[in-house]
Amino acid sequence: MEIWSAEIRQSVLLTIELAAISTAILLVLATPLAWWLAHAKGWWTEIIASVIALPLVLPPTVLGFYLLVLLGPDGPGGWIARLWGERTLAFTFEGLVIGSVVYSMPFVVQPIRNAFTAIGERPLEVAATLRASPTRTFWTVAVPLARPGFLTGAVLGFAHTVGEFGLVLMIGGNIPDRTKVLSVAIFDYVETSRWREASMLAGLMVVFAFAVILTMTLVDKRAARAAA
């Protein structure tokens, strides 16, 4: 099929790659963070939680602007990039991953934190009285019981990474095979009046969004049924 051009394929694959890598990193970072937020009692807990939740409210362009400064040649991103001979992390795939992780963090932390809170102290206390170390309790009790939260977090993190636009444009630009993800590609096609490609990708996104919402609903329903 002619329309399934190399250009489009590239965008789709790049988007999936970005979303998958970001989601993996998000889960690794968000889990301990959510655990800490669910159990810490100090006044600073909510301050940290608010900082993490900032991307929910901030315009993506604002976030993108700060990330651009941070990732650019004069920011910490530039210093890190120099380790492997690059000048900057802005307008690179790695930069996009960092941006996506920051941007999608609240969508992953929040459901996992809620799931950990919902478990309550009791199962953890029970595990401790059964000689389970805190590590074992975490892996064999807390994580399995919080599974719906992890699923929701992963789906939301993935979906938001796929759908982000403003931030990607700010820090990634529009470089084919490096930073040109789906949402940017659609914008690009519209600007250059390639309506067929644009409508196809847009349709694809609608299907994807529908699948995400359906999955989430089913996961929620299953969790509710299990708890009944």
Place this chain on the structure above:
Amino acid sequence: MRMAEPGRINAAFRGRLGHFVLDAELSLPATGVTAIFGASGCGKTTVARCIAGLEHMTDGFCAVDGEVWQDHHSFRPVHRRPIGYVFQEASLFQHLSVRRNLSFGAPKAAGAQIAFDEVVELLGLAALLDRSPYRLSGGERQRVAIGRALLSQPKLLLMDEPLAALDHTTRNEILPFLERVHERLSLPVFYISHDMSEIERFADHLVLMERGRVVEAGPLRSLGSALRPAADRDRYGDCSDRQNSVGKPLRMTAMPIDFHDIDPNRVAAILYRPQDDVDGLLAAFAQDLARFGERIGGVVQRNIKDGSGCQVGMQAVDLMTGREISICQPLGSGAMACKLDAAGLAEAAVAVTRAIAADVDLVVINKFSKQEAAGEGLRDELADAIASGIPVLTAVPEKCLDAWNDFTGGIGTSLLCERGAIDGWWQDLSSRIKRARAARLPADAPAALLADHHVG
């Protein structure tokens, strides 16, 4: 007693959790079933949680069978303490089958003392093993929770009101299982409950708690009789003449009253406020004196409370014979249908007459209220006592002062304690008890009796 003794459980916790102040000290044999009994909110659960390590009181000590779990320098985390803990709610792991719940805490190595098959048989779990906790009834869940705790090979099993969340039928269904566990496994158990009937079924030792303190501890046999009147009777009691004796009083306590100072020509009354429970104190005190052979007659009334501390009736005891002479029952929302009703009042009059005939040194009627004032029965007997030169001591609630003055108008009365003086009296009393406890010596004041006979 902050030292580790082999074969005993020694624990002491002092501190504050929110508004709750705990100051409990225990030393109990590490065998058999020890029941911790007390009204809700008295700190039973907190003590168990402290022993388990689920709560960390900085000023605490805990040693089980000579092994120190907590002292000033160390605190062994929960998962390193060989305990089993059965919570009020079964708290099964919902993501695991019954079988995997049971084996969660079981050691991997073979040769465990408490075997899987034995527990399954003991608690009747065979048919449930592959089910999910969602598909179990409340009673079944609690049996699985007990089995799970046993299979972790505990050296001490803590059971925090394991039956309280269950309905009556389910409770009766589980009790036989519990009894079997206690018979078959020689495992020390701390059983927390506010239900005396459960405790009487299998406890060997009893710890009585009140407001964060241990007020009594010892073998159930020696303590049980004092608690039994409250426990045996069902909620509505009965009015028959009961033959059981008063038994060992729960507490003796110091009172700064010199009985020799009581004016034999007047009825002496202690005026008190409702929260001060002076009548209860006077009842316990008079019963102690009578039991130890002092020549005291009269009648004391005490409240009968159910396991959760609710007043369910009132009991009057003849001090000379130690017999209950009347029981009264409540009439809805705490009102008494009859306190000392006509018959009871007559019986009280008989008790006082008998006391006068026996030429006692003191007549005690621990509580006076409006019902007494309404009846004519007691007045003549009190006048007789005064005429015979026998002093009479009673306690009068503040609200009954007018009735009391009317009642004793012709006899003459002296108030030993005006309302302002009661504060000082209580402060004096509590400091005395503290001092006596600290020194472990009899209280010094001649008129004061030693507080607080702790066993063990």
